[in-house]
Amino acid sequence: MWNRLNKSMMFCQMMFGLSFYGVMIILTRFFLETLQYSEADTLMVVGAFSAVGPLFGIAGGFIIDRFLGAYRSLTLSFISFGTGYALLVLGASMHNVPMSLAGIAVASYARGLMFPAYQPLFKRTFESQESFENGYPVNYSINNMGAFVSQYLFPPLVAYIGFNGGFLISCVMATLAFVLLLITRKGLLGVSPKLDNEPVSKKNWIQFIAVSIAMIALVFYMFSDMEMGKNIVYAIGIAALGYFAYLMTKAEAQEAKNMGAILIMVALTIAFFVYYGQMMTSMNLVAINTMKGDLFGFIPMMPEAAMAMNPLWCMVGGPLITLVFTSLEKKDIHFSTATKVGFAFIMTAIAFGILTAAVMFIGDDVVVRPEVFLAIHFFQALAEVIVGSLVVAFILSAAPKHIEAFSVSLFSVATALAGVVGAVFSTGIALEPGQQLTQSLAQSLYGNYFGAFTIAAIALVAVAFAASKLITKMMSGQVEATGELQQAES
Numbered sequence: 001m002w003n004r005l006n007k008s009m010m011f012c013q014m015m016f017g018l019s020f021y022g023v024m025i026i027l028t029r030f031f032l033e034t035l036q037y038s039e040a041d042t043l044m045v046v047g048a049f050s051a052v053g054p055l056f057g058i059a060g061g062f063i064i065d066r067f068l069g070a071y072r073s074l075t076l077s078f079i080s081f082g083t084g085y086a087l088l089v090l091g092a093s094m095h096n097v098p099m100s101l102a103g104i105a106v107a108s109y110a111r112g113l114m115f116p117a118y119q120p121l122f123k124r125t126f127e128s129q130e131s132f133e134n135g136y137p138v139n140y141s142i143n144n145m146g147a148f149v150s151q152y153l154f155p156p157l158v159a160y161i162g163f164n165g166g167f168l169i170s171c172v173m174a175t176l177a178f179v180l181l182l183i184t185r186k187g188l189l190g191v192s193p194k195l196d197n198e199p200v201s202k203k204n205w206i207q208f209i210a211v212s213i214a215m216i217a218l219v220f221y222m223f224s225d226m227e228m229g230k231n232i233v234y235a236i237g238i239a240a241l242g243y244f245a246y247l248m249t250k251a252e253a254q255e256a257k258n259m260g261a262i263l264i265m266v267a268l269t270i271a272f273f274v275y276y277g278q279m280m281t282s283m284n285l286v287a288i289n290t291m292k293g294d295l296f297g298f299i300p301m302m303p304e305a306a307m308a309m310n311p312l313w314c315m316v317g318g319p320l321i322t323l324v325f326t327s328l329e330k331k332d333i334h335f336s337t338a339t340k341v342g343f344a345f346i347m348t349a350i351a352f353g354i355l356t357a358a359v360m361f362i363g364d365d366v367v368v369r370p371e372v373f374l375a376i377h378f379f380q381a382l383a384e385v386i387v388g389s390l391v392v393a394f395i396l397s398a399a400p401k402h403i404e405a406f407s408v409s410l411f412s413v414a415t416a417l418a419g420v421v422g423a424v425f426s427t428g429i430a431l432e433p434g435q436q437l438t439q440s441l442a443q444s445l446y447g448n449y450f451g452a453f454t455i456a457a458i459a460l461v462a463v464a465f466a467a468s469k470l471i472t473k474m475m476s477g478q479v480e481a482t483g484e485l486q487q488a489e490s
Contacts, residue, residue: 005191006125006135008184009118010142012078015177016114017146017311019081019170023088023107024050025151025307028284030163035097039285040430044226044423047281048233049104051419052219055233056112057412058240059215064117065406067204069196071181071188073117078178080110085171092164098224103167105219109212116409119392124191133393134322140389144314144381151308156300230420237417241266244410247403257474258398262407264467265391268341269414271460272387275348275453276415277422279310279380282429283355286446287373289437290362295370306373313381321385337394338471342464344383349457351379356454359446364439398475 027046031037037045064073084107091100122139126132150170158166181188189196200208222229241263248259287306295301325335335343358372392411399407429449431437 002135003125005184005187006122006139008180009122009125009188010139011180012074012177013118013139013143014146015173015180016078016081017143018150019085019146019173020107020111021147021311022150022154022166022170022173023085023104024280025154025304026158026163026166027104028288028304029155029158030092030100034092034095034163035100038430038433040427041226043281043285043426043430044230045104045223046284047277047419047423047426048223048226048229049108050277050280051416051423052222052229052233053108053111053416054115054412054414054419055236055416056109056215056219057115057409057416058112058236058406059109059211060113060412061116061406061409063113063208063211064120065195065403067208068200069193069198070117070121071185071192071196072200073113074121075178075181077110077114077117078174078181080106080113081174082171082178084108084110085167085174088167089164089171092162092167101223102220105216105223108219109216112215112412115412116406119396119408120404121188121192123396124193125188129397132396133390134326136389136393138319138322140385141315141317141319144311147311148308148315151311152305155302155305230424233416233420237413240410240413244407251400255400259400259407261471261474262395262398262410264471265338265341265394266410266414268338268460268464268467269387269391269411270418270421271463272341272344272348272383273415273418274422274425275352275380275457276384276387277419278426278453279307279377281423281426282449283307283376285426285429286355286359286368289431290359290366290368290442291370291373292367293369295374299370301370306370306377309374309377310381310384313378314385317382317385321382321389336468336472337390338464338468340386340390342461342468344386345457345461345464347379347383349454349461351376351383352450352454352457354379356447356450359442359450362439362442366437366439366442 024046027049028042031042031045032039060073060077064070068076084103084105087099087103087106089103090096091098091103122136123129123132126135154166154169157169218232222232244259245263248256248263251259284304284307288303291301291303291306293301325340328334354372354376358368358376362368392408395407395411396404429445435441
């Protein structure tokens with residue numbers, strides 16, 4: 001199952017995790033302390049940074065399918081990551097807001113270019129769909145290994161080398177991934193789509209450059225005016241889903257049903273990532289304002305580094321989820337992807353229930369122990385591994401081949417829409433400048449907020465299980481056709 005190509009791609013994935021989430025973990029304090037943003041504005045910027053990149057997976061999918069192919073796009077994405085982080089180095093050194101916003105705009109665009117390029121190309125490095133589905137959660141764990149190391153180490157490291165030093169480290173790691181992609185170029189082109197092995201016309205290069213400049217300028221504008229920016233995200237996301245629905249009306253009967261099943265899965269993904277987005281926004285803010293003490297009394301843990309607990313558990317969760325479901329399948333126990341998403345919402349309800357209880361019973365010192373966040377992130381991480389890896393595999397298995405990259409980009413659209421919606425929700429717990437957090441304020445402000453999320457998660461469990469039955473019925477024609485084809489071939 002494993003070979004030189006997918007191992008090298010997973011190294012690039014780790015470099016992405018180390019560099020991107022290293023930047024992510026220090027952005028909140030960077031905007032609060034260096035750029036003097038308010039809590040509400042910072043929550044919107046950080047939430048948008050985690051969301052806007054996936055949104056531009058739409059542009060990335062279009063570029064991959066029409067202009068450059070997967071390998072070229074993936075290579076260019078790491079060049080863009082390096083450029084964006086370099087701009088952040090300059091912005092931090094000069095305390096320059098426009099330069100910093102330009103940096104996160106370029107990095108956001110790079111993420112949009114990377115996602116729809118990486119998944120299909122990574123899939124082609126495996127011998128079969130089954131091997132890919134079993135291997136992808138491990139890749140997800142590799143990404144989270146990088147995320148964990150960076151999220152745990154960047155906050156104390158930045159205390160010594162400054163924000164500009166932290167951004168510089170991310171720039172170096174993005175460059176290493178780019179170099180490895182050049183080294184493995186021949187092998188990756190051997191498994192790449194036809195477009196990657198054809199020369200790119202001057203016209204396509206010009207169109208690519210024009211689209212890229214337009215996208216980066218749009219992202220910069222969105223970060224500069226977040227009120228208008230969130231409306232742009234909504235418009236682009238709805239337009240992408242609408243276009244996919246339009247393509248569905250032009251497809252043949254079974255293909256249209258498959259595409260309809262993808263749309264249902266995208267809707268469940270949007271709901272889930274509203275919860276996931278809280279980790280970077282509201283949950284992170286609560287940790288910064290309330291978390292004190294060392295984990296288990298001896299492991300140093302800075303408040304903003306509480307986010308590192310998520311990738312820590314994801315590293316464990318990837319192989320664990322693979323082991324559990326493959327073991328059940330050997331016993332002829334099979335669950336659909338939507339049913340597995342239902343399991344994910346059960347875990348999410350538990351996670352948010354724990355946080356609700358923690359803030360509702362908070363003491364006079366207004367302190368939540370690190371162990372509480374460790375438990376929260378355990379359940380949320382398992383849920384994330386299920387949705388983050390298995391939904392992508394489902395889309396790849398159901399999507400028409402001629403719009404494969406665009407179909408995968410719908411997962412990015414879902415995370416983007418959810419991220420912005422989640423960021424908007426999270427501003428409801430932002431303190432006013434100079435406002436002090438007290439026991440009663442934490443209980444009413446934080447408790448009511450996370451309590452509502454817990455109740456909604458329980459309702460979504462039922463929705464996901466109902467969706468599973470509907471999707472199974474819609475996809476039954478494809479299963480029968482595949483069985484007939486396999487019988488004819490044998």
